[in-house]
Amino acid sequence: MVKGLPRFNPFGGILLGAAMVLASMxxxxxxxxxxxxxxxxxxxxxNFYPKDFQGSPQNWAIMEDNKGLIYFGNQGYLxxxxxxxxxxxxxxxxIMS
Numbered sequence: 001m002v003k004g005l006p007r008f009n010p011f012g013g014i015l016l017g018a019a020m021v022l023a024s025m026x027x028x029x030x031x032x033x034x035x036x037x038x039x040x041x042x043x044x045x046x047n048f049y050p051k052d053f054q055g056s057p058q059n060w061a062i063m064e065d066n067k068g069l070i071y072f073g074n075q076g077y078l079x080x081x082x083x084x085x086x087x088x089x090x091x092x093x094x095i096m097s
Contacts, residue, residue: 053079053086 050057056075063071072079080087 053081054088055079 053072053074055072055077059072059074059079061071061073065071068083070081072081076091078089078091080089
């Protein structure tokens with residue numbers, strides 16, 4: 001036996017496997033759901049209100065660039081959303097800016 005190394009136990013893996021099989025028979029599969037059943041199949045949607053982005057409630061256009069930034073054409077402004085915060089970009093010559 002090499003000093004400092006743990007002894008190999010051939011039954012350790014068998015016992016662990018048997019315990020896992022036994023646990024899979026005891027725990028009902030329905031209790032292991034990763035998603036709430038009421039949300040199953042629904043897309044991940046976040047609703048924003050005008051107070052969230054300090055803008056008008058009506059958007060005229062929506063686009064996404066190749067960096068993943070989303071742009072909203074709002075009343076007199078272009079709103080940019082990066083997934084965390086909003087940036088208000090005024091249109092040149094707009095009476096709203």
